[in-house]
Amino acid sequence: MSRTMVILCLAAALPALLPGAARGAEQKIGFRQLSIITPGAVQQGTTSEVKVHSNFTLDGTHTVLFNRPGLSMKLLETKPIEAPRQGRGRVGTPFRFEVIAPAEQPRGVYEVRMATKTAVSSVTHLLVTDAPVVEEQSGENGTPETAQQVSVPVCLAGRTERSEDVDYVRFAGVTGQELTCEIFAQRLTEAIHSMQSGNKVYLMDPLLTLMTADGRIIAQNDNKIGADSLITCTLPEDGDYLLEIRDTRYAGNVKYSWCVEITDQPxxxxxxxxxxxxxxxxxxxxxxxxxxxxxxxxxxxxDDATTGLxxxxxxxxxxxxxxASVLVSEHPQVLSTGENLSPEAAMPVELPAGINGRFAESQQAHYFSIACEKGRTYRFEVVASRLNLPLDGLLEVYDAEGKLLTEMDDGLQTRDPRLYFKAPADGTYLLALRDLHDRGGEGFQYHLQAEPSGPDFEVHGEYYYAQLAPGTRMMWFARIVRLNGYTGPVTISVENLPEGVSCQPVTIPPGLTHCSLVLEAAAGAPIGASLARTVGTATIEDPAGETRTIKREGRVTCELQTQGGGQVRWPISTQIVGVTEPLDLLEVTAEPAAITLKPGEKQTLKVRIRRNKGFTEPVLLDMTFTYFSAKLGEQLPPGVTVAKESKLRLAGKVLEGTIVLEADAKKATPVENWPVAALVRVPITFSITTNYASNPISLTVLKAE
Structure with missing residues (x-):
């Protein structure tokens, strides 16, 4: 399965002012659009200097945050650097940072987020390696004769800057030396906001070729860890070796940053x-x-280990x-026998359990016999692809007569399937797992979570980042998906907010699936930032009649710019919230504080803004976060809309507009004291806006008589 991206929106970006600069010098500023880091790696136990490339200045960076603890990073620039927004094919302006990596820092790729006095940032990536980091030479290295000489072990950091760019590395090897050559390319750039270059390709698709000094190919690899290449081999002779690094399509982009580890270490x-x-x-x-x-x-x-990867x-x-990536589970673990290759040889499994297996050969399927109760829901989920294992799993459930009842291929933006099965009768069922393309062999292993399930839910939404000045508000949006017949309420809240920032939890009642989350910075909130987390909680009665409280973390996605101004979403692990200096709008208020709508009735919400000095750009009002016709974030109950007579565009020095709410005479969903707020947007570009929120409004929609 190719990398799946859900095409969504041109989502909100939040502006700020340059510290120490005149107000007129920079008014409409989006969030800091981080590009690549060069070099893209730091070695364990070292203090290193790197350059972070960015659209919009990183002056005043006070906090750098990572998705895992241990690393520290600080801005080295001592004078302001202008960094105006560049074209989409540009790499951005470089800013020098110091990175301290402890000796015990785990190897791997880290998400990086930044906060300045005026904005927060998108995501970029940094690799921590155990090998010395060497940057690609600035001179010619595009032929075997001009190959860059390095010593093993090494982590070479470079770029494939242009079309048909090929890079060569030369190193000495000895007979029997066990070598690993691994490139980090897509893993270093997959969540960068703007990777497009106009050449109709997005991320680098690397290819590694290992050869002798006279050009004999020893090993070659295209896709091993996702699209990134990995070569392992034992060197056949003493002498020099060459490693060729290129894109499989001979594509190039100044943002095609990569790091290649060449090592004989374990x-x-x-x-x-x-x-x-x-x-x-x-x-x-x-x-x-x-x-x-x-x-x-x-x-x-x-005993108290946190479950999960x-x-x-x-x-x-x-x-x-x-x-090594390991999944910690609360359930007993069993090993597939490897002999359960037919329905007749199905392996009995008592639920709940974690089933671990591997497909030794192609054309294999593993069968498991499970006892199910009528009306009970069961959850089966494969873990493989998310650990960069090659299995593209397909789950199937059969009844005792061999009739296929249900199947599942991919999950949401993953090749790992998740299947919910409600048993139609008491009895024994067959659960089958195979590779979608019937492949097998080395690396085709899996973990299959199999457990009774019950009412549940998932949390999704628009909560990638937020920046807000003291005394102002900003709006996120959450959406829930209820599972397995659950119809009850879910409370959405935001945890780990920076000092001075609050968010009132919102309980989504039965009949609704979405809400707004208004983040508010107190008037005295200090400048700062943190990695927040959107969560949902609900008290649910399971099929056995026992009541329990479950908590689900929100799925986080980032915005990726694509050709033609579109955007896609890609999963990441971090949400950032920052308190900044004053932005373009100093205040947004709405009145009345409470509105009651009868079916078929309209009510007017007056929205007033206070502009910062000199800011006269258009401001847009709405109740829904949209891009063209796509609704990306919603807060109004079904059947309540914004009427056409609303005044939603405030141009020049206009400070007041109106949002007219209309309840459909037949379709409006009744709610009582439902929290909403006016969404106020400042366009930064045609595709990026800054979101503000008014004070909360209590909305009541009456039942139709």
Missing amino acids: RVASVFPFAVQAGTQTTVAVNGQALGGTETAVITAA TEFPIETARGLAGP
């Missing part, structure tokens, strides 16, 4: 099983390179390697 590719139960010790098989003969390791998961270092005969 590397763990995976462990099996890669799922363990909390409170247990599990012996796992270790797969990797240069492990010194190590074949197994013991993973200990504490985590990382464990692996002890090998040559020292620590990894970390």
Whole structure:
């Protein structure tokens, strides 16, 4: 399955003012659109200087945040640098930063978010490596004769800047040396806001080729970890070797940043099983390179270990390697026998359980026999692709007679399927898992979560970032998906907000699926930032009649700019909220504070803005976060709309507009004291706006008589 992107919106970007600059010098500023970091890697146990490229200035950066703890980063620039918004194909203006990576910092790619006195940023990426970092030479290295000489181990950081760009690296090797060559390209750029260049390609699709000095190919790889390449081999002879780095299409882009690790140090590719139960010790098989003969390791998961994906270092005969990605589960774990290749040989499994298996050959399917109760819902989910394993899973459920009842291929923006099955009768059912393309062999392993389920929900929405000045408000939007027959309320809240920022939780009642979240900075809120988290909670009665409270974290996606001004969404792990200096709008108010609508009736909401000195650009009013006809964030109950006679555009020095709310005579959903607010948007470009929110308004919609 190719990388799936959900085409959505041109989402909000939040502006700010340059500290220390005149107000007229910079008025309409979007969020800081981070581009690549050069070099894109830092070594464990070092202090390094890197350049962060950005559309809009990073002057006044006071906080740099990562999706995992340990790293620290600070701005080195001592004088203001102008960084006007450049064309979409440009890499942005570089700003120098110092990065401190502790010696024990786990290897891998990190999400990076920044906050300045005037804005917060989009996402960029930084690799932490155990090898010395060397930057690609500035001179010619596009032929074997001009190849850049390096010593192993090394992490070479470079770029494929233009079409038909090919880079060569030369290094010395010895007979029997176990070598790993791994490129981090898409993993370093996949969540960058603007990667398009006008050449109708988006991310780099790298290809690595290892050859002898006279051009004999030893190994080549295209896609191994997603689209990123990985070569492992044992060198056949003493002498010099060449590594060729290029895009498979010979495409190039000044933003095609990559890092290539060339190393003979121990590397763990995976462990099996890669799922363990909390409170247990599990012996796992270790797969990797240069492990010194190590074949197994013991993973200990504490009783109170947090469930979910985590990382464990692996002890090998040559020292620590990894970390290996491991799933910690609350359920007992079982191993697929590998002999359950037909319905007749199905392996009995008692639920709940985690099933761990691997397809030794192509054309295989694994069958499991499970007992189900009539009317009970069961949840089956595969974990493989999200760990960069090649399996493209397909789940199937059959009845005792072999009739296919349901199946599931992909999940949301993942090749890992998740299937909910409601048993139509008491009895034994067959659960089957196979690769969609019937592949198998090395690396085709999986974890299959199988458990009774019940009423549940998911949280989605528009909450990628927020920036707001003291005394102002900003609006996010949340949307829930109720599962397995759940119809009850869900309370949405935002955790870990910066000092001085609050967000009143909103309970989405039965009949509604969405809400607004108004973030408010107190008048005395200090400038600062944090990584926040949108969560949903609900008290649910399970099928056994027991009441329990469940909590679900919101799925976070970022905005990616594409050709022609469109945008797509891609999953990330961080939300950032920052308190800034005053923005273009100093205040947004709406009245009355409460509105009651009868079916078929209209009521007017008066919205007033206070502009910052010199700001006369158009301001747009709405109740829904839209892009053209797409509704990206909603807060009004179904059947309540904004009437055409509303005054929604405030141009020049106009300070007041109106939003006329209209309740459909037949379709308006009744609500009582439902919290809404006026959405106020300042366009930065034709596709990017800054969102503000008014004071909360209590909306009541009466039932039709």
